[in-house]
Amino acid sequence: MALTAVKGCNDILPGESGRWQYIEQTARRVFELNGFGEIRVPIMEKTELFCRSIGDATDIVEKEMYSFIDKGENSVTLRPEGTAGVMRAFIERKLYAEDPIAKLYYMGPMFRYERPQKGRYRQFHQIGAEITGVNDPLADAQVLNMLTLFFREIGLTEPTLQINSLGCHECRPAYRSTLRGFLEERMDHLCDDCKRRFATNPLRTLDCKVPGCVEMTVGAPSVLDHLCSGCNDHFSRVRRYLDLSSTPYSINSRMVRGLDYYTRTTFEMVTGLLGSQSAVAAGGRYDGLISQLGGPNIPGIGFAMGLERIALLISNQEFASFPDxxxxxxxxxxxxxxxxxxxxxxxxxxxxxxxxxxxxxxxxxxxxxxxxxxxxxxxxxxxxxxxxxxxxxxxxxxxxxxxxxxxxxxxxxxxxxx
RNA sequence: GUGGCUGUGGUGAAGCGGUUAACACGUACGACUGUGACUCGUAUAUUCGAGGGUUCGAUACCCUCCAGCCACCCCA
Structure with missing residues (x-):
């Protein structure tokens, strides 16, 4: 074959695109019902945006970005995720001036330079939603309810909601060092990956799959026991609102994020049906991100879901239509x-x-x-x-x-x- | 970046040193010169991912490369 697609990039053929349209339409309907409006931002941004938002030391920035120098000698990057670009637009177009509370959704391709495998590709697609300007846990709960509603509407009951709180810039560093202290004593028994994680992201040792590590971290201190009173109150109110709306969830205090900007509430919709790719949607609160990008001090919360993964989960449904x-x-x-x-x-x-x-x-x-x-x-x-x-x-x-x-x-x- | 598995037509595949490269599905046309599905017939891979090597001979054995899949890392 002389000409083939770029590795990890797929064609969505007519027989399959109906499924995608169904997912997209359902998302539009559910999100717009919740008062979200679509924002369309470029799939390319200045590289610096991602370094500053996602975090310089994350894997995404360190090794997964599709970056290149354009003819004007600017470093640009194909977006590896959606929130950064949306927040850049929010700040640049001064959306907050008219109303600091913005409810935005987006959909489209994202790019990460990774080895492809089931449910993970170099060009992949996400649908995401963000709420800015609300500190109150009501926003967290609405986002989670909307996500739950979306999966119900799409006809899936399988993915389940897991939530956690990562604390804020006040209490997280303290927890981090407490955890480091705990791990340090067991260093010799940890796998090589975890030894590396100890330095880069100690929280990640908590969801290591190596049996030895699982065993060693059994009694590890939990983030939830080390939240400051503000974060603790926030998290318990999130839970109360979820209970109030009968939204099913479980707490997973070992859930970690790969992006630096998350604070307080984090969550995932997880499934056991996609091999090692268990997360079909994930997100959290990012109270410091907007100001960190040069905008006003406005909080935010949002999520993104992986279209390929959802498409796999509903691949048994038929979407064809026929001539009259x-x-x-x-x-x-x-x-x-x-x-x-x-x-x-x-x-x-x-x-x-x-x-x-x-x-x-x-x-x-x-x-x-x-x-x-x-x-x-x-x-x-x-x-x-x-x-x-x-x-x-x-x-x-x-x-x-x-x-x-x-x-x-x-x-x-x-x-x-x- | 690392590891495992796999590469035969549009698809699923048999063949494992000498075959017209089986079979099935699909597709096209026909059997009815104005009617689909079922049935039947015909056609549909000079070539076995690519390039080397071993051999009288390689789709098959060896090497290299490439691609795909799955897993690790990480992540939606």
């Missing part, structure tokens, strides 16, 4: 008649296919069958002359003789539609 009518023709003069008829029917919203190339009637009928057309009609000399034709219902072969007019056809097709 297939017009077969006998000669070139009749094809003119058929084309004119097709045009009129299309303009009145009836989905029609016809033969394009003057094939045999047999071939045309086979095609009508293959396309799963509901009806077919043959237009020959007779029909063209009399203006009447037999419309065949493909499911049972029953033919109905009606005039070749838009109205009559509309009536026939509309009638059996219900």
């Amino acid at each position: 009518l297939f017009i077969a023709t006998m000669g070139s003069g009749e094809r003119d008649v058929a084309f004119h008829l097709m045009d009129g029917l299309l303009k009145s919203g009836i989905r029609v296919e016809m033969d394009y190339e003057g094939k045999s009637l047999k071939s045309q009928m086979r095609r009508a069958d293959k396309l799963k057309s509901r009806y077919s009609v043959v237009i020959g000399e007779n029909e063209a002359a009399t203006g009447r034709a037999s419309f065949k219902r493909m499911s049972d072969g029953i033919q109905t003789d009606i005039p070749l007019t838009i109205n009559a056809i509309q009536l026939l097709i509309g009638k059996s539609q219900q």
Whole structure:
């Protein structure tokens, strides 16, 4: 194969795109119901934006970014996630000036230079939502309820909500050193990865899969026991609101984030059905991000969900649609008649296919069958002359003789539609 | 970046040193010269991911590369 797609980049073919449209439409409906408006931002940003928001020391920034120098010698990067660009726009376009409370959603491709595997690609797609300007845990709860509603609407009960609190800039550093102290004593028993994590991100040792590490961290101090009173109060109110709305969740005090900007509430929708990619949606609060990017001191909370992963979870559902009518023709003069008829029917919203190339009637009928057309009609000399034709219902072969007019056809097709 | 597995037509695959590269599905056309599905017929890989090597001979054995999948790291 001479020309192939870039590694880890996929084509979504017509047979599959219906599934994607369904996910996107459901998200739009649920998010807009909750008062969110779509924001469309570039898929490319200055590299610096991601370094400053996601964090210089994260894996995303250190090794996964698609960055390059453009002809103006600026370093630009294909966005590895959506929040940074949305917040950049929020600040740059001064959306906060009119209303500090913004509820925004976005969808589109993201890019990370990783080895592809199940449910993870170099170009992947996310749908995300953000609320700015609300400190109150009500915002956290609304976001979580909306996410839960989305999965219910999409027909999935499997992913379950897990929540945690990572504390704030006050209490997290203290917890970090407490945890380090705990780990230091067990250093010798930790795996090599965890020894490295000890330095870079000690919280990550808590969800290491190596049995030895799991064993060693059994009695590890929990973030939730080390929250400051503000964070503690915030987290308990989030839980209260979730209980109030009967939103199912579980607390996972070992849940960690890969991006630096998260504070307080973090959450994931997790599933056991996607191999090692368990998270189908994830997010959290990011109270310091906007000011860190040079904007006003406004809090935020949001999430992103992975379209590929959701598409895998609903891959058993069917989304195909079929023609209402297939017009077969006998000669070139009749094809003119058929084309004119097709045009009129299309303009009145009836989905029609016809033969394009003057094939045999047999071939045309086979095609009508293959396309799963509901009806077919043959237009020959007779029909063209009399203006009447037999419309065949493909499911049972029953033919109905009606005039070749838009109205009559509309009536026939509309009638059996219900 | 690391590891494991796999690469035969549009698809699923058999073949494992000498075959017309089996079979099935799909696709196209036909059997009815005005009607699909079922049935039947015909066609559909000069070539086995690419390049080397071993051999009289390699799709098969060896090496290198490439690609895909899955896993690790990390993550949606």
